[in-house]
Structures are given as C-alpha cells and as structure tokens.
Amino acid sequence: MATTxxxxxxxxxxxLLDEKVVYASIPAHDGQIGVEHLRAPMLVKLGYGQLRLDLADGSSEQYFVGGGFAQVKDDVLTLLTDEAEVANTISASDEQQNLDTLLAKPAMSGFELEQHQKSLDRARARVEIAKHH
Incomplete structure (x- = not known):
C-alpha cells in the first residue's frame, strides 16, 4: 500500500479539505508540480488550474484553485488559496461564455491589462477543468 x-x-x-492523500498534482504559477510522501520541503506560488488529489482508496478528487501558496513541510501539504471549487461543480458552458466575453473586450494598457490577463488565465483554467469533468 502506498504511503500517505x-x-x-x-x-x-x-x-475545504483536510485528509490523507497518496499523491497531489498542484497548479504552481509556472506549471504542475507533483507531491508524494516525504517530499522535500517547498513553498510555491499557486496559479490558476486543477488540483488533483489521489486518495489511498484509489479514487481521486479534483478542484479548481486560483492563486495563493502551497507549502510542503514535515510530510504535510498545505494549500492556502484565494479560491477553490470542486471541479465537477463548474459549468463548461458558463465558463466558456465568460471566457468569450473577456476575449471580446477591447485592448487595454497598464494595470487594467494586468487584471484582464489574470481574468483570462482564470477563465481558461476553469473552462479546461469543466470540460474534463
């Protein structure tokens, strides 16, 4: 049996969650990172994307997470995120409509452009997660 x-x-x-897992795939700001039992300590900035947790019984759970930080220390993974939602509760059609609306907005600059890009990244991640659940 795998160690949790x-x-x-x-x-x-x-x-939202406090349980034993076998494996976690977390959406860091620069790509997915895998975490297993006895992982070296780390602190990473979270991006927008899918958190996948593999449980000891062989099942898995998926969440959308948006922003925040993840820490691994002493065989404990702690995710502090601005937002999280169970993946199968996200509507693909609603999220696609939101993404289309954001993409239709006119060009911007400065802070407004930065906020718009964050909204686009979030919307794209939610559409991708919703399509797979």
Missing amino acids: FQCTLVTPAEK
Whole structure:
C-alpha cells in the first residue's frame, strides 16, 4: 500500500479539505508540480488550474484553485488559496461564455491589462477543468 501524507486546502472563507492523500498534482504559477510522501520541503506560488488529489482508496478528487501558496513541510501539504471549487461543480458552458466575453473586450494598457490577463488565465483554467469533468 502506498504511503500517505496530510493535505489541507484552505480559502479565506473555509477549510475545504483536510485528509490523507497518496499523491497531489498542484497548479504552481509556472506549471504542475507533483507531491508524494516525504517530499522535500517547498513553498510555491499557486496559479490558476486543477488540483488533483489521489486518495489511498484509489479514487481521486479534483478542484479548481486560483492563486495563493502551497507549502510542503514535515510530510504535510498545505494549500492556502484565494479560491477553490470542486471541479465537477463548474459549468463548461458558463465558463466558456465568460471566457468569450473577456476575449471580446477591447485592448487595454497598464494595470487594467494586468487584471484582464489574470481574468483570462482564470477563465481558461476553469473552462479546461469543466470540460474534463
């Protein structure tokens, strides 16, 4: 049997998860990172994307996470994120419509452009997750 480690997922509003997992794939700001039992300590900035957790019983759970940080220390993965949602509750059609609306906005500059890009990244991640669930 695979060895587990503790995983906690927390948003400003609530603790969504606190359980033992075998493996976690987390959406870092620069790509997916895998975490297993006895992983070296790390602190990473989260991006927008899918968090996949493989449980000891062989099942897996997926979440959309948006921003925040992940820390691995003493065989505990803690994800502090601005937002998180169970993947299968996301509507692909609603998210595609939101993405299309954002893509139709006129060109911007400065801070407004940076915020728009973050919104696009978030929307693209949510569409991708929704299409697979």
